[in-house]
Amino acid sequence: MELLRTENISKSYSGRMILRDISMHLEKGELVSLLGLSGSGKTTLLNILSGLIRPDTGSVYLSGAEITGQPGHISYMLQKDLLLEHKRVIDNVALPLIIRGMKKEEARKRAEPCFRDFDLEGTQTLYPSQLSGGMRQRAALLRTYLGSQGVILLDEPFSALDMITREQLHAWYLDIMSRMGFSTVLITHDVDEAIQLSDRIYLLTGSPGEIHHEIRVDCPRNTRQDFNLLPEFAAYKRQIRDILQEAMRTSNAAG
Amino acid sequence: MRKRSENIRDKLLPAGAFALILLIWWALSASGIIPGFMLPSPWDMISALFRDFPNLMTHAWVSIQEAVYGLLIGVLLAFGLACAMDRFGMLEKAVLPLLVVTQTIPTIAIAPLLVLWMGFGMAPKITLVVITTFFPVAVGLLDGFKSVDPDAVALLRSMNATRWQIFRHVKIPASLPFFFSGLRVSASYAVVGAVISEWLGGFEGLGVYMTRVRKAYAFDKMFAVILLIVIVSLLLMKLVNVIKTAAMPWLKYRKETDGTQRKTV
Ligand SMILES: Nc1ncnc2c1ncn2[C@@H]1O[C@H](COP(=O)(O)OP(=O)(O)OP(=O)(O)O)[C@@H](O)[C@H]1O
Ligand SMILES: [Mg+2]
Numbered sequence: 374m375e376l377l378r379t380e381n382i383s384k385s386y387s388g389r390m391i392l393r394d395i396s397m398h399l400e401k402g403e404l405v406s407l408l409g410l411s412g413s414g415k416t417t418l419l420n421i422l423s424g425l426i427r428p429d430t431g432s433v434y435l436s437g438a439e440i441t442g443q444p445g446h447i448s449y450m451l452q453k454d455l456l457l458e459h460k461r462v463i464d465n466v467a468l469p470l471i472i473r474g475m476k477k478e479e480a481r482k483r484a485e486p487c488f489r490d491f492d493l494e495g496t497q498t499l500y501p502s503q504l505s506g507g508m509r510q511r512a513a514l515l516r517t518y519l520g521s522q523g524v525i526l527l528d529e530p531f532s533a534l535d536m537i538t539r540e541q542l543h544a545w546y547l548d549i550m551s552r553m554g555f556s557t558v559l560i561t562h563d564v565d566e567a568i569q570l571s572d573r574i575y576l577l578t579g580s581p582g583e584i585h586h587e588i589r590v591d592c593p594r595n596t597r598q599d600f601n602l603l604p605e606f607a608a609y610k611r612q613i614r615d616i617l618q619e620a621m622r623t624s625n626a627a628g
Numbered sequence: 629m630r631k632r633s634e635n636i637r638d639k640l641l642p643a644g645a646f647a648l649i650l651l652i653w654w655a656l657s658a659s660g661i662i663p664g665f666m667l668p669s670p671w672d673m674i675s676a677l678f679r680d681f682p683n684l685m686t687h688a689w690v691s692i693q694e695a696v697y698g699l700l701i702g703v704l705l706a707f708g709l710a711c712a713m714d715r716f717g718m719l720e721k722a723v724l725p726l727l728v729v730t731q732t733i734p735t736i737a738i739a740p741l742l743v744l745w746m747g748f749g750m751a752p753k754i755t756l757v758v759i760t761t762f763f764p765v766a767v768g769l770l771d772g773f774k775s776v777d778p779d780a781v782a783l784l785r786s787m788n789a790t791r792w793q794i795f796r797h798v799k800i801p802a803s804l805p806f807f808f809s810g811l812r813v814s815a816s817y818a819v820v821g822a823v824i825s826e827w828l829g830g831f832e833g834l835g836v837y838m839t840r841v842r843k844a845y846a847f848d849k850m851f852a853v854i855l856l857i858v859i860v861s862l863l864l865m866k867l868v869n870v871i872k873t874a875a876m877p878w879l880k881y882r883k884e885t886d887g888t889q890r891k892t893v
Contacts, residue, residue, distance in 0.1 A: 423786045445788025455783045459801040459878050468797065472787045500878045520787055 374401045375436075376556055377422070377447070377524050382431030383581075384417055390581035391417050395431070397575055397584060399524065404550060404557045406567040409577030410617070415560040416452065418577070419526050422558065423449035435524065448521035452528045454513035456501035462512050463488075463497040469520025484519055490549060491515040507538045514546070521555060528560045543569055547594055564617075568609045569601055576613065578620035586616050668848040673855060676848035683837075684856055690832040692860060694750055694825075695818035698757020699864075702814060706762050710769035714799070715791075720770070731763050735824055743829040753833070756825040761814035768810025772803020805879075808872040815864045819857055834860075 377399040384392045391414040399405050409415050420426045422433055424444035433441045440446045448469065456465050463481055464471075470480035488494050491511050501509060510530060517525050531539045547570060550557060561567050567574050568590055576586040590609060592600050600606050650670055656662050657669040668676070677684065713720035735756060742752035776799050784794045826835020834853055841849040873879075 420782075424788075425782055425786050443788075444786050449783070449786040451779050451783055451786075453779055455777070455780050457780065457798065457801065458882075459804075459876070460797075469787045472784065472789045472793055472797075500881045502878070502881050 375399070376401050377558065378434045379422065380432050380434070382418070382421060382428045382433070384414075384421060384426070384428050385581075392421075392428075393581040393583050395577075395582070395584055399556055399558055400572075401523070402551075402554065402556055403572045404547070404559060404570055406559045406561055406571040406574045407577050408561055408564065408567045408574050408613070409582060410621075411562055413577045413580070414582035415562075415577060416528055418582070419449065419528050419558070419560055423447050423526055425449070446522065447524045447526055448517045449526040450513055450517040450528065450530055454501075454509045456504075456509055456512060456516075458501055461498050461500055462493065462504070465501060466512055466516040466519055468516060472520075484515075487515055487519065490553065491518075492545065506534055507542060510534065510542060511545075518553065518555065523555050525555055525557045526560075527557060529562070530559075531566065532561070532563065539566075544598055546570070547597055551594055564610055564613050565601060568606055568613070569597065574613070576616055576620075578617065579624055585620075588613065665845070665847060668851055672848040673851040676846075677852040677855060680849060680852065684834075684853065687832055687834050687837040688856060688860060690750075691819060691822045691826065691834040691857075694753040694822040694833065695757055695860075695864065697750075698754045698822065699761050699814060699818045701754065702758040702761035702818075703765050703811065705758065706766035706769060706810075710766050710773065711795075713770060714773040724770075727763060727766065730759075735760055735821060739825045739828045742825065748829045748831060753822050753825040753830070757818050757821040760817045760821040764810040764813040764817070765807065766810075768806040768808075769803050772806030773799050775806065776802045804872075804876055808868065808875070811872075812865055812868050815868045816861055819861045819864060823857060 375398055379395055379397050382392060382395040383390065395418060397405070397407075407415050407418060417426070421428050424433075424440060424442055424446065427442035431441075432439055435446050456462075457468070460468070463484055464477075466487070467475075467477075467480035467484040470483055471477060475483070485497070488497060491514065493508065493511055493515060496504060496508060496512070501512070504512060514527075514530065517527070531542055534542065543566070559567075559570060571590050574588045574590065575584045576588070577584055578586075588609065592605070653667075654670055657664055657667045657672075664672075709723070713723060738759065739752070739756055742755050746752040746755065780798050780802075781794055784798055789797070822833065823835040823838065826833035827839055830836050834857055838850065838853050841853065
């Protein structure tokens with residue numbers, strides 16, 4: 374079942390085109406990555422999907438209904454965890470519910486059982502500054518999950534973490550996605566991360582950014598753990614690297 | 629451990645400097661280098677303070693009321709104006725330069741005008757305190773609102789938060805440290821502002837007491853009332869600090885940056 378779809382999205386800033394004709398979709402339960410080099414317009418695209426900015430042309434649909442330029446439908450975790458230092462962890466993660474008009478006590482009650490699922494048991498009454506990097510990230514993910522109606526947008530959520538923490542979080546994230554049954558659009562510039570996590574990868578290349586390649590990663594969730602040690606993983610990596618290098622060559626030749 | 633010894637040192641140093649100044653002062657007056665009627669010894673000052681204590685307290689109470697009412701009204705006005713300026717950029721552009729100009733007008737120059745307009749009661753004194761305390765708070769708040777991380781605002785907007793919700797959950801908390809720095813400055817101005825306006829007319833207050841003892845050349849009482857003003861100002865600033873700590877409980881945990889207090893993944 375298709376949850377999220379964009380049709381021919383384009384966006385320019387002061388005459389310079391950043392994104393051109395972006396059409397993509399997200400199926401229920403899927404994790405789809407947008408993989409692109411720095412500055413290729415990934416964040417701009419998520420800002421459009423989340424309704425924070427309007428595209429110049431094109432539309433965004435959630436479960437068939439148009440939501441172009443309307444925030445509040447899709448939960449979005451920006452490039453930083455953006456936990457509010459003055460709120461305790463429980464009030465941070467319950468924030469989207471409070472924004473939606475829920476009473477504070479009720480919102481806390483809703484959030485409470487998720488702490489176990491997100492490996493955050495015991496942090497409810499702490500302040501964000503008391504958490505480790507990995508915990509902060511999981512708290513921000515929990516906040517995003519609680520605000521979501523099935524679709525989550527993530528802008529490079531794992532890039533600031535060290536390698537071990539990142540790998541742990543990767544495995545954990547796939548697991549929690551399956552358990553809680555939500556779907557994800559993930560931005561990354563890390564090829565390994567994209568292959569490790571994604572069901573499909575959209576390659577955002579060129580300037581303006583366009584999607585010319587879509588790669589389906591065939592590997593069931595339950596065998597993902599050591600996927601990066603298998604030859605298939607290396608083959609995907611080679612394929613993607615070749616495409617990115619080719620795209621860079623043509624853009625250099627053009628510019 | 630290191631932190632603790634630093635803490636002690638930080639308290640000992642100013643205390644030592646203070647003791648030294650007292651000592652020099654005492655030496656100057658006791659040795660007669662400066663005649664006793666012009667520079668009373670610290671001891672004369674303290675004894676004047678206690679001899680006239682009930683009377684001083686009556687006057688202090690009036691000044692404190694003026695200072696606190698003025699400060700409260702000043703803070704409320706500052707809050708209202710800062711919010712309005714944050715909401716309407718045009719207003720900030722129009723009003724902020726005017727505010728800066730008003731700050732260059734010496735308090736002592738407006739005080740007589742206020743007395744002429746409003747009489748000898750509390751009103752002109754409170755008004756003067758409002759005028760002097762308003763600005764640091766307003767500017768502090770405005771800076772605080774600007775210090776907000778635009779990404780935090782974007783996050784709230786992505787949740788479809790209203791302008792008021794963004795204000796309440798992000799902007800106000802982020803501006804609190806700036807607000808309290810401004811408030812501390814204002815608190816220190818408040819008592820002085822009240823006293824200065826009392827010089828220029830009135831029946832009660834530490835400023836009135838000051839003009840009376842000056843006319844009587846009672847230098848010991850003059851020094852005593854100065855000491856009292858300092859104490860009251862310090863107490864008011866201390867009160868602001870207590871309120872600040874209570875209002876921002878999360879700051880207590882900021883300092884634990886050595887990692888040992890943190891939970892691990
Ligand atoms: N509000 C804006 N006004 C003008 N230009 C912008 C704006 N936002 C983004 N851009 C430009 O659009 C381009 C793409 O930016 P974007 O942040 O979407 O890239 P990105 O792929 O997320 O990069 P990174 O990997 O560094 O996060 C950049 O060249 C950037 O300078
Ligand atoms: Mg980005």
